Structures are given as structure tokens and as C-alpha cells.
Amino acid sequence: MALPLALAGQDVIGQARTGTGKTYAFGVAMLQLVGKPRKNRKKPRGLVLVPTRELALQVTEDLVLAAGKLGSRILTVYGGRAYEPQIEALKSGVDVIVGTPGRLLDLVKQKHLDLGQITMLVMDEADRMLDLGFLPDIERIIKLVPEKRQTMLFSATMPGEIVALSRRYLNRPIHVRAENNDAEAEATPQTTQFVYRTHRMDKIEIVARLLQSTTSGLTMIFCETKRACDMVAEQLDDKGFAVAAVHGDLGQGQREQALRAFRNGKINVLVATDVAARGIDIDDVTHVVNYDCPQDEKTYVHRIGRTGRAGRTGVAVTFVEWTELTRWKVINNALSLDFAEPVETYSSSPHVYTDLGIPEGTKGVLPHARRSRAGLAAEEIEDLGETGRTRSRGRGDRPGREERRERPARTPRERRRTRGGRSAEAEAAVEAREPQGALDVEQTREVDQVREAEQVREAEQVREVDQVRKTRKTRKTAVPAAVEEIRPVPTPHAEPERDLVPERDLVPEPLAVLEPEPLPQPKPQPERIIPPSPFVVVFRSPDLATEDDIPAPSAATERAAQRRRPARSRRGG
Structure with a gap:
């Protein structure tokens, strides 16, 4: 039903159940209008807008099958693929372009695609394009094609948005609806x-x-x-x-x-x-x-x-x-x-x-x-x-996922556990007090070094205790009543074989308790004035006058002096 109207150059709104051949309804008319390819014609004359990449490939396959004898140059343009093959095909010449709105606008922006010679525009699955938010892109593409063109719109459903779109951009379209209720009711x-x-x-x-x-x-x-x-x-x-x-x-x-x-x-x-x-x-x-x-x-x-x-x-x-x-x-x-x-x-x-x-x-x-x-x-x-x-x-979905990659065997690392800078063997030997001959030469040398370091540390602690003792005897200030006992800090690594300093020398004698220094006396505070009522504010100005200051005359004294001056002047005259 739509094919005679499309061949006559009429704008068409096609609505039919999916799988009834809408692609050939506009594809045959478009290929007939474009005709056979020419060497001097490189710009496309037919444009098909589709919402998805899969639909673009499907429409292209149908158009290539229909244009077998004509040899029309048909190019599929959609995102997710490299630009170079599509640009090379556009340079060599294209008769019909099938693509998604996004990639078409990208090629137009890069000045690789010119839509100035489009004579037939087809929007397939237009309702789906509106659902995916392609309406602004569709409007931009329609502005790039000439006003004198044939426009066809196809979809399985025809919501109100599609009707509004057809009223804006189609010229007196004819709505073709391919359904036969009686035949469908009789058939299985x-x-x-x-x-x-x-x-x-x-x-x-x-x-x-x-x-x-x-x-x-x-x-x-x-x-x-x-x-x-x-x-x-x-x-x-x-x-x-x-x-x-x-x-x-x-x-x-x-x-x-x-x-x-x-x-x-x-x-x-x-x-x-x-x-x-x-x-x-x-x-x-x-x-x-x-x-x-x-x-x-x-x-x-x-x-x-x-x-x-x-x-x-x-x-x-x-x-x-x-x-x-x-x-x-x-x-x-x-x-x-x-x-x-x-x-x-x-x-x-x-x-x-x-x-x-x-x-x-x-x-x-x-x-x-x-x-x-x-x-x-x-x-x-x-x-x-x-x-x-x-x-x-x-x-x-990974192919061959049953074959798991075997990890290479990991080379064991030689770890040497130490405690306080000493190996575990040396620590065990010291704790068990094993004889010197039981350890090998390297471990014996390590144990000797540790013991010498401990002896030097204990000697320094004794020296510090003596110095503190002398310092406290010379002090004149008081100390708290509690007396602290100063003991050397034991090393957690190992116990020494013998005590270098007797324990009685490490514990100092109790220090004498000195009398505390008298605290400084607080400064005398000025006398506070307590008003009889909390709502009365009392202010006493400080007396800043000294004995050498001459008191200023009062206002009454100045007025009396002014009254006496004219009388004296009259007497003198």
C-alpha cells in the first residue's frame, strides 16, 4: 500500500506490525529515486535514520539485497567503529546512508559528510528514537537537509509524539496502516x-x-x-x-x-x-x-x-x-x-x-x-x-573458561625472625643458658656482642643514678613527701649471667624532706562598695588631684567675678 505512494513522491506515515516488510516499502522507492551510481556524484541522495546499530545493519543488508542489479553505493554509519573506513567511503562517493543520529552529526561536524543533496529522508522506528532521546538530534539533521524533499516515517506503533513530529516536518502526509482485522480473526x-x-x-x-x-x-x-x-x-x-x-x-x-x-x-x-x-x-x-x-x-x-x-x-x-x-x-x-x-x-x-x-x-x-x-x-x-x-x-560468556590459568609456583622466601636485633636461635640460647660451646661460632659472637651492650647500658644507668643522688643533696627546694625509688630499666631481651652492680647500690636512700618555700603574699585589693540594692549603680571616681594642683574655680565664683568687673571699671573712669 505504501509503495505506490512512495514512488509517486508523496510523504508517508507507515504503521504496520513488525515483520511485515516495512524496510522494502521505503527501500525500493529510495533506490528507484536515487538510480544508478555516477562518477561525478559523490554526495548522498538518500538518508535513513535508525535508533540502534543492529537495526542499521539489518536495514543495510535489506537495501544491499534490493540494489543487487542497480549497484547503488550504500554506507552504514554508526558509533563504536573507527572513523577512517567511513570517511574513506564518503570520499569515494555514496548514494544512500543508513546510520544513527549521533555518528551522522559527528561526521557533519568534521565536514566529512554533506547532506545538502538529500532528496528522500526516512525515519525508521521513529517512536524508539524518541524514547532514546534522539529528538534534538533528529531536528538538527532535518535542518541540514533541503526543504524540498520526500519524507517518510515508519514504525510499528504510532504514539502522540510521532503524530506531532509528522505535523511539523512532513508535507501533507498520508497515514498508511497495514492491518486487516477480519483476515486476522479468521486466520490462525x-x-x-x-x-x-x-x-x-x-x-x-x-x-x-x-x-x-x-x-x-x-x-x-x-x-x-x-x-x-x-x-x-x-x-x-x-x-x-x-x-x-x-x-x-x-x-x-x-x-x-x-x-x-x-x-x-x-x-x-x-x-x-x-x-x-x-x-x-x-x-x-x-x-x-x-x-x-x-x-x-x-x-x-x-x-x-x-x-x-x-x-x-x-x-x-x-x-x-x-x-x-x-x-x-x-x-x-x-x-x-x-x-x-x-x-x-x-x-x-x-x-x-x-x-x-x-x-x-x-x-x-x-x-x-x-x-x-x-x-x-x-x-x-x-x-x-x-x-x-x-x-x-x-x-x-568467556570462551574456554573451564581452563583456568595455573599460577607459577612461588619461590619460598628466606625469612630471619629477630627479636630486639637478635636471631631466634641466639635468644633461645640465652634464655636456656646453654653453654658457650653448644652454639656455633657466629651465634656465640652475636651473644657476646649483646652482652657487652647490656653491660655498657647498665653502667650508664648506675652513673645516672649517682648523678641524680648528688643533685638532690645540693637542692634547697622542697620535694613531695613521697619518695621515688630509682631502679634501672631491665632489658626485655635476656637476663645477664651475673649482676655487675649490687642491688643495694641501685636503690638510693630516702631523701630528706625540706620545708617548702613560703608562698608570695597576695596584693591588697581595693575596698568594694556594695550598694543597698542590686539595681543601683555606684561609681566612685578616683582622686587624681595632688597637693600642688590649684583647684579650678566654680561656676558661681566666675559669675560673681564677672559682676564685679564692670563696677570697678566705672569707678576707674
């Missing part, structure tokens, strides 16, 4: 859905039994967080399944390695976050497991859309915990499903074996006879010249 559903209310600790056991069902082929397991992806992949790897993880913390080379191994059948289980829930078209995906309950109905639609594509059948299993029942009821009501009250399910529940076609007696570990997959280690990692920090997989 392509994807069989099961919803179970499970316990968190029992999910992995149900998944291990599901992977051994009679209809199980390639299986995708969706988790909410990156850490949950690593945990599930590690546990399934321990149970014997060929599994790999795909999430944002892995390098681009590791992500493409996992997807190639999954497409080639070297692994049959792919654990991923929602980064792989958009646009990844992998054939023969028989089962999709929502290990964590989706956040909304759009995420649920895109997750289960990885199976039952292009007329195939598939099975979608969703796990809902007790704390997620409210969220699931909102999704169930929005999609008009029949799973408002999921059945309480465990790994030993009989209906699990019946619904999913699991043979009776299946355990949670894959038998060794059925472990025929080559595994992730069989797929080589392509050197993409990745930028940024190096990322690594979890412990469960």
Missing part, C-alpha cells in the same frame, strides 16, 4: 502466547526446560537490565546451553559476533535487552521469552515480534512476578489480551510441560549427548577499530 494466530505468574528464583528452571522442548529452535530471551542478561547467560551456560548475551555494555564487535553466531546456528539462545527488540530480522526464531515483564504494551509488541515473522509461527512466553501484576494488567487491557489473571506456575507444574511441548522427565540441565552446538567461541570477533573503552563479557 502466527504467535502463540503464554503468560505465567512465576517466582523469581524459579524462572531459570522453567527456561532450561523450555529450551529442551520438541519444537524449540532459536530462542531469544529478553531481560530488563544488562546485569540480568549476564546473569541469565551465565546460568544457562553452566547448564550446558550454547548461549550469548547482547546489551549496551558490550563492544560493537562482541555484539555482532553474538548476532552472527545466532544467525549461523552456532548458538541457539540469545539473551538481550530491548536493544535487540527492534528490527532484528533473524530467521527461524521459534521462541521468545520475556524473562522480565515488559514496561509497556509497545515493548511487549516489539519483543514478541521477533518470532512469527513473514508467515512463520512462533511461541511467546511471558513471566510475571507477583509485584508486576498491576503492570501486566495495564498491558493486557491495552492489547485486549485474555491473560488478566496469569496462572501460578512453577518448573514442576504439569501445564508447563503440556503447553510448551516439553517431554516428561526433562530436567534443568542439558544432557551431554545433546550439546552439539559449536558455541560462541567458534565465531571470531571482527576487528572493527572500536572507539572508546574496551568492554568485556561476563564470566559465563
Whole structure:
């Protein structure tokens, strides 16, 4: 329905269920508009914006397949890879560019990419780009392309933000919705859905039994967080399944390695976050497991859309915990499903074996006879010249992790334990008072040196005691009544064989108690004036006058003197 409108140059808003061929709806029209490549034309004329790297690779593969006879030059541009190969391809000439907004803006900023000749702009999975916060980048890219262009917008869901975006940048678009309710009601559903209310600790056991069902082929397991992806992949790897993880913390080379191994059948289980829930078209995906309950109905639609594509059948299993029942009821009501009250399910529940076609007696570990997959280690990692920090997989995804590296034998170190500068042998010999001949020559010399040092130390202590004794006799000041006994400090290393100084000489005689000096008398304090009431402030000014000072005349005396002066002057006249 959208192809005739796109070939006619009309702006289109395409909405259809995932897996119905939206890529060819705009890809064929874009390749027809661009035409065959020319030597004098190096700037791109078609631009496709996608939200994720995996979707960019998927769209590129479809466009290369469609342009087999035309020979159009198609370039994939996204982050995580080296700039040099992309810059060389842009210099040699490109007809169509498929890329993510971030890397496109980087190349434009570096003046390696010119969008001035774009005649067709396509935004694939536009709602996902808005969810990831690409709206400012999209607006900047739209300002870089010419106003006279054909714009098409495709997505599986069409929220209000997409409608507002189409009104701003599309010119009288036609909304094409590829759904036929009557045909879908009559036909058998392509994807069989099961919803179970499970316990968190029992999910992995149900998944291990599901992977051994009679209809199980390639299986995708969706988790909410990156850490949950690593945990599930590690546990399934321990149970014997060929599994790999795909999430944002892995390098681009590791992500493409996992997807190639999954497409080639070297692994049959792919654990991923929602980064792989958009646009990844992998054939023969028989089962999709929502290990964590989706956040909304759009995420649920895109997750289960990885199976039952292009007329195939598939099975979608969703796990809902007790704390997620409210969220699931909102999704169930929005999609008009029949799973408002999921059945309480465990790994030993009989209906699990019946619904999913699991043979009776299946355990949670894959038998060794059925472990025929080559595994992730069989797929080589392509050197993409990745930028940024190096990322690594979890412990469960490392190839050959069973072979642990053996540490080299450590050379023993010769340690010599000492105590106070003496070896342990010398210390034991001194404590046991062994005869001199019992020790070897080196130990005997060491013991002699220690004894000489102790004798010198004891002699110095005796000399200090004598000096203190003489000093105290000459002092005239008083000392406290308690008399301190001065003893030499014993050495903790060893006891001497003989005492060089008698003990009576080390203990001084009690010192005489002298009379204390009289304390200085305190200065007399001035007399304090105590007022009769605490609220009365009394101030007495100090008397600063001396006998030689002439008292100043009072005001009354000065007035009397002034009155007498005129009279004297009149008399004199």
C-alpha cells in the first residue's frame, strides 16, 4: 500500500506490525529515486535514520539485497567503529546512508559528510528514537537537509509524539496502516502466547526446560537490565546451553559476533535487552521469552515480534512476578489480551510441560549427548577499530573458561625472625643458658656482642643514678613527701649471667624532706562598695588631684567675678 505512494513522491506515515516488510516499502522507492551510481556524484541522495546499530545493519543488508542489479553505493554509519573506513567511503562517493543520529552529526561536524543533496529522508522506528532521546538530534539533521524533499516515517506503533513530529516536518502526509482485522480473526494466530505468574528464583528452571522442548529452535530471551542478561547467560551456560548475551555494555564487535553466531546456528539462545527488540530480522526464531515483564504494551509488541515473522509461527512466553501484576494488567487491557489473571506456575507444574511441548522427565540441565552446538567461541570477533573503552563479557560468556590459568609456583622466601636485633636461635640460647660451646661460632659472637651492650647500658644507668643522688643533696627546694625509688630499666631481651652492680647500690636512700618555700603574699585589693540594692549603680571616681594642683574655680565664683568687673571699671573712669 505504501509503495505506490512512495514512488509517486508523496510523504508517508507507515504503521504496520513488525515483520511485515516495512524496510522494502521505503527501500525500493529510495533506490528507484536515487538510480544508478555516477562518477561525478559523490554526495548522498538518500538518508535513513535508525535508533540502534543492529537495526542499521539489518536495514543495510535489506537495501544491499534490493540494489543487487542497480549497484547503488550504500554506507552504514554508526558509533563504536573507527572513523577512517567511513570517511574513506564518503570520499569515494555514496548514494544512500543508513546510520544513527549521533555518528551522522559527528561526521557533519568534521565536514566529512554533506547532506545538502538529500532528496528522500526516512525515519525508521521513529517512536524508539524518541524514547532514546534522539529528538534534538533528529531536528538538527532535518535542518541540514533541503526543504524540498520526500519524507517518510515508519514504525510499528504510532504514539502522540510521532503524530506531532509528522505535523511539523512532513508535507501533507498520508497515514498508511497495514492491518486487516477480519483476515486476522479468521486466520490462525502466527504467535502463540503464554503468560505465567512465576517466582523469581524459579524462572531459570522453567527456561532450561523450555529450551529442551520438541519444537524449540532459536530462542531469544529478553531481560530488563544488562546485569540480568549476564546473569541469565551465565546460568544457562553452566547448564550446558550454547548461549550469548547482547546489551549496551558490550563492544560493537562482541555484539555482532553474538548476532552472527545466532544467525549461523552456532548458538541457539540469545539473551538481550530491548536493544535487540527492534528490527532484528533473524530467521527461524521459534521462541521468545520475556524473562522480565515488559514496561509497556509497545515493548511487549516489539519483543514478541521477533518470532512469527513473514508467515512463520512462533511461541511467546511471558513471566510475571507477583509485584508486576498491576503492570501486566495495564498491558493486557491495552492489547485486549485474555491473560488478566496469569496462572501460578512453577518448573514442576504439569501445564508447563503440556503447553510448551516439553517431554516428561526433562530436567534443568542439558544432557551431554545433546550439546552439539559449536558455541560462541567458534565465531571470531571482527576487528572493527572500536572507539572508546574496551568492554568485556561476563564470566559465563568467556570462551574456554573451564581452563583456568595455573599460577607459577612461588619461590619460598628466606625469612630471619629477630627479636630486639637478635636471631631466634641466639635468644633461645640465652634464655636456656646453654653453654658457650653448644652454639656455633657466629651465634656465640652475636651473644657476646649483646652482652657487652647490656653491660655498657647498665653502667650508664648506675652513673645516672649517682648523678641524680648528688643533685638532690645540693637542692634547697622542697620535694613531695613521697619518695621515688630509682631502679634501672631491665632489658626485655635476656637476663645477664651475673649482676655487675649490687642491688643495694641501685636503690638510693630516702631523701630528706625540706620545708617548702613560703608562698608570695597576695596584693591588697581595693575596698568594694556594695550598694543597698542590686539595681543601683555606684561609681566612685578616683582622686587624681595632688597637693600642688590649684583647684579650678566654680561656676558661681566666675559669675560673681564677672559682676564685679564692670563696677570697678566705672569707678576707674
